[in-house]
Amino acid sequence: MTEQTAAEAEPVAEAETGAPAAPPVPPLPPLPPVPPLSPTSRPPRRVLRAVARWTVAVLVLGGLGAGSAYAITSQERTDVPGLATESDGRWDFPRLSLPALPPGAPRPFTEGNTAEVHHADLRGLLLPAPAGATADKKLTGGWISTERFVSGYEQSTRADIGAELKESALRHIAARGWTMPDGTSNRVYLLQFNSAGYAEAFHDDRYGGTVSAEDPPAGAEQMELDEGWSGGGKVEHTSSYVTVEPKPFGAAQVRQAYLVAGDTVALIVQTRRGAGGTPGVPFHQTVILQNQLLG
Secondary structure, eight states, rough: OOOOOOHHHHHHHHHHHHHHOOOOOOOOOOOOOOOOOOOTTHHHHHHHHHHHHHHHHHHHHHHHHHHHHHHHHHSGGGGGGTOGGGGOOOOOOOOOOOOOOOOTOOTHHHHTTTTTTOOOOOOGGSSOOTTOEEEEEEEEEEEEEEHHHTTTBOOOOOOOHHHHTTTTTTEEEEEEEOTTSSSEOOOOHHHEEEEHHHHHHHHHHTTTTTTGSSOBBOOOOOOOOOOTTTOTOOTTTEEEEEOOSSSSSSSSEEEEEEEEETTTTEEEEEEEEEEEEEOOOHHHHHHHHHHHHHO
């Protein structure tokens, strides 16, 4: 209200209340003149706007950080890469690393390595046993004979497989086995040939691209494609063929996978006795990790 309006209202207040009018309010002193701004200075309003923008940015970033933290903490641990719960069935493997290459030797799928040869020591490419495992005294991570390898198949096919291996430019076989506390038995074989062509030919002759042509592992009458396998952990230039013994199975269920990676064919076999069969999660985990080592 201006000074003029306030002065005019004083008599009205006295007439209505009968009380003496309040003394007049002294006028406010005039504001001091604003000094002119220099050409390089900025008005305070712009400074406030800048501060406001930075404040908003900080709040937004803080909100994003809090949202990310909430998203991770609210997810199931199995949904976050690299995290697993103790109850999901995965095994606790040690940290994986590739063995050293000989000086000047290329990796299997690099330019110039047309035969796709693994020049690293094949034994160093075997998947290590997970925590809690009991090592197989016959498959300790070293070289094994062809006879030892074919003993994992049904008796009726062993002689045929052994003869084909001798004709397939097989260089050597490395193998490792272990048994877990729940009774799951695992065997990993790496067969190295002179080139990728020999490796593919051996696999195709034995597997034939169909389950019916597959050599049955010892203890299994038949195998079928593993419908629970989604091809996870796929590595470029490698192939995986995963099968499982269907129900009803005998005393133990068998799971089996072939991996073809350049000059090397890997065979992974898992079995467990009991009506529950062989769990799929650790088997698929083993296939993925071994495939990554070979790729």
